Amino acid sequence: MKEKLLTYFEVKKLNTTVRREVLxxxxxxxxxxxxxxxxxxxxxxxxxxxxxxxxxxxLASAIGCILMGILARLPIATAPALGINAFFSYSVCIGMGVSWQTALAAVFVASLIFILITVFKLREMIIDAIPRDLKFAISGGIGLFIAFLGLSEGGLIVNNDSTLVGLGSFTQNNTWLTVFGLLITAILVVRRVPGGIFVGMLATTTLGILTGVIALPSAIVSSVPSLAPTFMVAVNHVKDINSLQMWVVVLTFLLVTFFDTAGTLVGLGNQAGLMKDNKMPRVGKALAADSTAMLAGSLLGTSPVGAYVESSAGIAVGGRSGITAITTGLFFVLSLFFSPLLSVVTSQVTAPALIIVGVLMAQSLKEIKWNQLEIAIPSFLILIGMPLTYSISDGIALGFIFYPVTMLAAKRGREVSPIMYILFFVFIGFMWILNVK
Known part of the structure; x- marks a missing residue:
């Protein structure tokens, strides 16, 4: 039985071990x-x-992770996506005056459309049609994006009304904890210490507790909060999706989640070295797992679920198979009972890991043909667009709109796949939807 499982997850083929996958x-x-x-x-x-x-x-995170691990056998975790949850609350519910019950129904409808698109393999076709250079740009762009997340969450970069962003204050203990974590993690990674990123997180947490920057939890185990207030509420409010405004909301949930997940899958696939002939193995099953998790999440009571760029931290430690994702899912289940303990994992603990992983992912940029401007321009827009718009999907939109234009200008229009021309118009519409929401 053990040998069959090891064979199924290709542990030896991927040159990994169960212990490394669990870590x-x-x-x-x-x-x-x-x-x-x-x-x-x-x-x-x-x-x-x-x-x-x-x-x-x-629960939605656990379902997505375990399905991703079992079906797609990829080391990619899923959870309710950041950004789209803010759109859910602040744009739809507060801005438009839509009830959260109706907004949840919109997520449910979007997830059903997602599944239909996946069944007919349209999502898989789109991912396979993305040019190799743009895939490397997506990977590098995600690296810059999560590094920016780490820098901002760790207090090294802050909002500045004059220059948009600026250097954080070094009079804050939180900032110095991030600096310590970044230094120790960088040293461990450079020295190629196994699990260096994870060890760095442990060291940062320990220092934070000893210095009082991170408070010890008041308890270790707690009861699981009830799902009753949100469970299956979405189904009862599908009838409220009866206006152009609400269908715009559904389409926004659909488009943002799709391209965030597609871009993340491509980027992480490149980082893990799983891409073969510009295609990601078992991408259809990965998308099916993601779609199912999104549907489950809407029924349980949360905003859209998608693949998480933080999976890159596990990949950097050596995760290559579905065992990694399954392990992550099981820890999400355990977290239901140990929620107070998780409070010690502050943004200062995770920030150094995100920054270092950003460096690792940015290495893919060397594969882009920078000497060909028709490729360099859209690639650069993807790369710079993700951190500056604070959105993976917005960065992809900028690059995908410019790619057919620059290729046509270079008289290479025939090299552009029909799907990329279709995506040109899709993203033009996508930008319009974002401006009318």
Missing amino acids: AGFTTFISMAYILFVNPSVLGASGMDTGAVFTATA
Whole structure:
């Protein structure tokens, strides 16, 4: 039985070990565990019960991770996506005055459309049609994006009204904890210490507790919050999707989640060295797992679920198979009972890991043909667009709109696949939707 499982997950073929995969899964979980607290806070602004959202977040994440590991056998974790949850609360519920119940129904409808697109393999065709150079740009862009996330969450970069962003304050203990974590993690990675990123996170947490920057939890085990306030509410409000405004909301959930997930899958696939002939293995099953998790999340009571860029932390530790994702999913299940313990994993602990992983992912940029401007321009727009718009999908949109134009200008229009021409118009429409929402 053990040998069959090892063969199924291609452990030897991928030159990994079960121990390494489990460590990678735990590292990924630690890197994204913040969503268990951030998502209830964001969705709570819409009027949703934060306890129910906490439970829904953990369960939806676990379902997605375990399905990704078993079906697609990829080391990629899923959870309710950041950004789209803010759109859910602040744009749809607060801005448009839509009830959270109706907004949840919109997520449910979008997830059903997602599944249909996946069944007919349209999502897989789109991912395979993305040119090799743009895939490397997506990978590098995600690297810059998560490094920017780490820098901002760790206090090294802050908002500046004069220059948009600026250097953070070094009079804050939180900032110095991030600096310590970044230094120790960088040293460990340069020295090629196994699990260096994870060890760096442990060292940062320990120092934070010893110095009082990170407070010890008041308890270790807690009861699981009830799902009753949000469970199956979406189904009862599907009838409220009866206006042009609400269909714009559905399309926005659909487009943002699709291209965020597609871009993340491509980027992480490149980082893990899993891409073969410009194609990602078992991408159809990965998309099926993602779609199913999104559907489950809407029924449980949370915003759209998607692949998480923080999976790159586990990949950097050595995760290569579905065992990594399954491990992450199991820790999400366990987190239901140990939520107070997770409070020690602050943004200062995860920030150094995100920054270092950003460096690792940016290495893919060397594969782009920078000497060909028709490729360099859209690639650069993807690369710079992701961190500056604070959105993976917006960065992809900029590059995908310019790619057919620059290729036509270079008289290479015949090299552009029909799907990329279709995506040109899709993203033009996507930008319009974002401006009218």
